[in-house]
Amino acid sequence: xxxxxxxxxxxxxxxxxxxxxxxxxxxxxxxxxxxxxxxxxxxxxxxxxxxxxxxxxxxxxxxxxxxxxxxxxxxxxxxxxxxxxxxxxxxxxxxxxxxxxxxxxxxxxxxxxxxxxxxxxxxxxxxxxxxxxxxxxxxxxxxxxxxxxxxxxxxxxxxxxxxxxxxxxxxxxxxxxxxxxxxxxxxxxxxxxxxxxxxxxxxxxxxxxxxxxxxxxxxxxxxxxxxxxxxxxxxxxxxxxxxxxxxxxxxxxxxxxxxxxxxxxxxxxxxxxxxxxxxxxxxxxxxxxxxxxxxxxxxxxxxxxxxxxxxxxxxxxxxxxxxxxxxxxxxxxxxxxxxxxxxxxxxxxxxxxxxxxxxxxxxxxxxxxxxxxxxxxxxxxxxxxxxxxxxxxxxxxxxxxxxxxxxxxxxxxxxxxxxxxxxxxxxxxxxxxxxxxxxxxxxxxxxxxxxxxxxxxxxxxxxxxxxxxxxxxxx
Amino acid sequence: xxxxxxxxxxxxxxxxxxxxxxxxxxxxxxxxxxxxxxxxxxxxxxxxxxxxxxxxxxxxxxxxxxxxxxxxxxxxxxxxxxxxxxxxxxxxxxxxxxxxxxxxxxxxxxxxxxxxxxxxxxxxxxxxxxxxxxxxxxxxxxxxxxxxxxxxxxxxxxxxxxxxxxxxxxxxxxxxxxxxxxxxxxxxxxxxxxxxxxxxxxxxxxxxxxxxxxxxxxxxxxxxxxxxxxxxxxxxxxxxxxxxxxxxxxxxxxxxxxxxxxxxxxxxxxxxxxxxxxxxxxxxxxxxxxxxxxxxxxxxxxxxxxxxxxxxxxxxxxxxxxxxxxxxxxxxxxxxxxxxxxxxxxxxxxxxxxxxxxxxxxxxxxxxxxxxxxxxxxxxxxxxxxxxxxxxxxxxxxxxxxxxxxxxxxxxxxxxxxxxxxxxxxxxxxxxxxxxxxxxxxxxxxxxxxxxxxxxxxxxxxxxxxxxxxxxxxx
Numbered sequence: 040x041x042x043x044x045x046x047x048x049x050x051x052x053x054x055x056x057x058x059x060x061x062x063x064x065x066x067x068x069x070x071x072x073x074x075x076x077x078x079x080x081x082x083x084x085x086x087x088x089x090x091x092x093x094x095x096x097x098x099x100x101x102x103x104x105x106x107x108x109x110x111x112x113x114x115x116x117x118x119x120x121x122x123x124x125x126x127x128x129x130x131x132x133x134x135x136x137x138x139x140x141x142x143x144x145x146x147x148x149x150x151x152x153x154x155x156x157x158x159x160x161x162x163x164x165x166x167x168x169x170x171x172x173x174x175x176x177x178x179x180x181x182x183x184x185x186x187x188x189x190x191x192x193x194x195x196x197x198x199x200x201x202x203x204x205x206x207x208x209x210x211x212x213x214x215x216x217x218x219x220x221x222x223x224x225x226x227x228x229x230x231x232x233x234x235x236x237x238x239x240x241x242x243x244x245x246x247x248x249x250x251x252x253x254x255x256x257x258x259x260x261x262x263x264x265x266x267x268x269x270x271x272x273x274x275x276x277x278x279x280x281x282x283x284x285x286x287x288x289x290x291x292x293x294x295x296x297x298x299x300x301x302x303x304x305x306x307x308x309x310x311x312x313x314x315x316x317x318x319x320x321x322x323x324x325x326x327x328x329x330x331x332x333x334x335x336x337x338x339x340x341x342x343x344x345x346x347x348x349x350x351x352x353x354x355x356x357x358x359x360x361x362x363x364x365x366x367x368x369x370x371x372x373x374x375x376x377x378x379x380x381x382x383x384x385x386x387x388x389x390x391x392x393x394x395x396x397x398x399x400x401x402x403x404x405x406x407x408x409x410x411x412x413x414x415x416x417x418x419x420x421x422x423x424x425x426x427x428x429x430x431x432x433x434x435x436x437x438x439x440x441x442x443x444x445x446x447x448x449x450x451x452x453x454x455x456x457x458x459x460x461x462x463x464x465x466x467x468x469x470x471x472x473x474x475x476x477x478x479x480x481x482x483x484x485x486x487x488x489x490x491x492x493x494x495x496x497x498x499x500x501x502x503x504x505x506x507x508x509x510x511x512x513x514x
Numbered sequence: 515x516x517x518x519x520x521x522x523x524x525x526x527x528x529x530x531x532x533x534x535x536x537x538x539x540x541x542x543x544x545x546x547x548x549x550x551x552x553x554x555x556x557x558x559x560x561x562x563x564x565x566x567x568x569x570x571x572x573x574x575x576x577x578x579x580x581x582x583x584x585x586x587x588x589x590x591x592x593x594x595x596x597x598x599x600x601x602x603x604x605x606x607x608x609x610x611x612x613x614x615x616x617x618x619x620x621x622x623x624x625x626x627x628x629x630x631x632x633x634x635x636x637x638x639x640x641x642x643x644x645x646x647x648x649x650x651x652x653x654x655x656x657x658x659x660x661x662x663x664x665x666x667x668x669x670x671x672x673x674x675x676x677x678x679x680x681x682x683x684x685x686x687x688x689x690x691x692x693x694x695x696x697x698x699x700x701x702x703x704x705x706x707x708x709x710x711x712x713x714x715x716x717x718x719x720x721x722x723x724x725x726x727x728x729x730x731x732x733x734x735x736x737x738x739x740x741x742x743x744x745x746x747x748x749x750x751x752x753x754x755x756x757x758x759x760x761x762x763x764x765x766x767x768x769x770x771x772x773x774x775x776x777x778x779x780x781x782x783x784x785x786x787x788x789x790x791x792x793x794x795x796x797x798x799x800x801x802x803x804x805x806x807x808x809x810x811x812x813x814x815x816x817x818x819x820x821x822x823x824x825x826x827x828x829x830x831x832x833x834x835x836x837x838x839x840x841x842x843x844x845x846x847x848x849x850x851x852x853x854x855x856x857x858x859x860x861x862x863x864x865x866x867x868x869x870x871x872x873x874x875x876x877x878x879x880x881x882x883x884x885x886x887x888x889x890x891x892x893x894x895x896x897x898x899x900x901x902x903x904x905x906x907x908x909x910x911x912x913x914x915x916x917x918x919x920x921x922x923x924x925x926x927x928x929x930x931x932x933x934x935x936x937x938x939x940x941x942x943x944x945x946x947x948x949x950x951x952x953x954x955x956x957x958x959x960x961x962x963x964x965x966x967x968x969x970x971x972x973x974x975x976x977x978x979x980x981x982x983x984x985x986x987x988x989x
Contacts, residue, residue: 375833376836377836379835383817383818390815391815423900423966443942445942
């Protein structure tokens with residue numbers, strides 16, 4: 040079985056923890072591991088790591104690879120989409136790439152859901168694999184536990200020959216009203232559509248060709264437009280032509296494009312505990328709740344709060360008399376919202392985007408292939424950053440037109456190249472990078488390098504950078 | 515008339531904007547000016563600045579003087595209490611200090627209330643002065659506008675001869691229940707006790723002697739135990755004996771100690787708009803409210819909020835669907851509380867104090883007589899601060915046992931003395947202060963000096979400081 044993880048989420052509903060540069064699947068909101076790490080761990084007993092592929096947006100490639108490096112995930116098993124086009128084009132792309140293995144079962148998983156019973160998950164997937172071997176397009180159907188109006192429902196149809204726990208798919212109903220959802224729940228013939236699928240490569244290609252030729256036909260021969268990214272992380276990336284082709288595909292879900300019209304769809308019902316973690320309010324179901332219904336981080340102090348989620352991030356938070364509220368604090372942005380309005384965080388983020396607030400794009404700490412930087416202070420004439428460089432990593436050889444940089448090592452060891460001269464700086468040592476000097480910062484040590492950078496000048500702008508050479512193909 | 519401003523508030527109810535080191539009267543929560551600045555400005559048309567005195571806690575002396583410097587307030591008109599002992603000992607102290615002017619009218623004002631009609635305030639005070647000249651102990655009575663249960667009420671008694679708008683004081687009722695407050699409101703004979711008084715020095719001394727000898731008798735000859743503080747800000751401070759005497763006084767209010775038992779008390783009723791700014795919810799009455807009842811700072815974005823106060827401080831805040839909430843953000847602490855629980859912020863602060871959270875004492879930016887410092891980042895091995903030194907000011911000559919300091923000037927000009935060598939550092943220049951070196955930082959320029967200090971060492975503690983000489987008497 041080949042596993043394809045679709046990691047296309049933007050995760051606006053988890054702002055301010057999620058940002059454009061840091062969507063939901065990269066967050067550890069449901070345990071110590073991030074959602075994409077949990078997704079990979081859940082698959083490993085069924086699929087070795089070298090049979091796992093990920094399709095994600097190009098801007099998330101480095102972080103995804105860095106989160107999955109501990110599992111031995113291969114960089115060239117990550118395929119970078121230039122733009123998000125919903126699930127049908129992503130599935131079609133994977134199917135095209137595996138077309139030389141037509142009988143292989145390909146399973147598709149969202150990167151950002153929670154399944155808390157791995158054994159039930161594995162049993163269900165093996166049943167789905169059996170049905171896929173019989174040429175069905177198989178979708179997993181989660182047994183509903185409440186009349187949820189935010190999910191899609193699948194009606195169970197007739198039995199399938201030789202398959203104990205797989206059924207024809209009846210109608211799909213997207214987000215029913217409350218009364219309908221209650222009716223579905225009582226009928227016990229409806230299942231939640233969880234976005235997990237299994238099918239033969241040949242079967243999905245055939246059904247895409249039949250029901251959504253506009254999605255799959257432009258992808259004929261697409262492999263020749265995919266190449267390994269330059270530099271240290273050779274994930275798969277489109278060339279200009281490939282980007283144009285992919286970008287021209289319609290944005291459409293695989294459910295709508297194929298599963299609904301197909302005569303060949305099957306559903307494997309399961310009662311495995313599943314959560315799509317669709318909004319902050321979903322954390323109630325997957326977090327450890329105290330006797331008052333609260334989920335409170337360290338550094339949160341409360342008086343008479345109930346049913347409240349408070350996520351702190353270093354600062355002390357005092358909460359008095361809150362009831363069913365969500366408070367999420369980050370170094371540069373804060374959210375306060377009642378639980379029953381959690382879906383409307385999306386609307387807030389739209390407003391912030393309209394106002395061009397940078398807090399929708401980046402975190403105060405910006406992840407880079409070589410480590411991260413954090414803006415600590417900014418006033419007229421200077422900008423102060425903490426720069427952390429991972430062992431063995433290196434920033435690009437670069438220069439700045441408008442600023443002087445003052446570097447002070449506070450932990451670890453730095454190799455500094457400046458206008459062709461190299462030096463080693465240890466903790467407590469500093470140097471100055473003049474305007475226009477070609478310079479590079481690297482960590483030649485085995486421990487994290489932490490450096491305080493003070494940028495000085497009248498124009499202090501991330502775009503004031505000229506890159507000459509770069510380990511990560513960004514020059 | 516001599517005006518005495520009692521600035522003893524701890525202002526726990528305004529956490530996290532108020533801290534032990536930064537109580538309510540020093541906050542600008544009711545306009546651009548701080549409450550104590552507004553209090554002084556309100557008095558200036560009646561009392562020249564050199565007839566205004568302030569009694570406040572010693573730890574607030576520098577900040578109070580710095581806020582009042584623009585008005586020409588004299589440092590030796592500030593009397594520093596070693597500990598807070600409520601209003602009776604402070605009033606008795608002032609009365610003792612002015613005992614050589616027995617016929618002088620002394621008026622007493624809280625430092626942290628809001629009066630939004632200065633003309634009405636002046637008219638009322640002149641009436642109070644007239645009554646005080648007749649040897650009455652005069653209290654101002656505010657005409658109630660709502661059945662407030664949080665205030666004390668004064669019953670208006672009989673007329674006083676020759677005084678048009680002053681009456682005998684009937685009974686005092688502290689914080690009545692709702693029904694009683696409504697009854698008082700209807701009766702139109704009850705007034706709010708606002709803590710503003712006027713009396714002859716001789717009159718208050720006599721009544722203190724009669725009704726609270728335990729408060730005034732120990733203060734006989736107290737002036738000889740008051741001296742000017744050493745250094746640049748010669749406010750009045752007790753010597754060790756004086757501290758002991760003052761500290762041994764009972765903690766009691768002047769209302770309870772004198773006004774209630776006195777046969778000589780008068781009330782001057784007024785309908786001037788008055789607010790004791792007792793909790794965050796009080797800001798509704800003194801702030802500019804939008805059409806939805808919200809008071810929102812810059813950098814606050816909201817969806818469907820009503821009746822909500824959000825104070826931001828640099829970070830972006832997203833508020834969705836909040837109703838009658840209070841959100842107060844500061845760089846190191848955050849409060850969320852419904853308006854009808856605003857009084858319970860005090861309880862939260864008690865909890866934080868029990869847990870020894872430093873956020874109850876200091877702000878992230880700590881005010882100093884020479885300027886301020888702000889902690890920007892702190893990890894094992896280093897601590898990063900922004901230090902701001904006012905023109906002409908200077909830190910103490912000091913040394914540290916456990917840390918090296920790296921100084922980088924980012925704005926202004928620094929004079930650095932290090933082991934008897936002096937140098938001038940301009941913006942972009944840096945130096946290192948070795949462990950144990952006797953050093954001093956000063957601003958010899960006319961603009962603000964901003965310096966980035968990186969402390970490096972295994973022990974990084976504010977207490978690792980030895981002071982040799984100091985402009986402000988702290989050595």
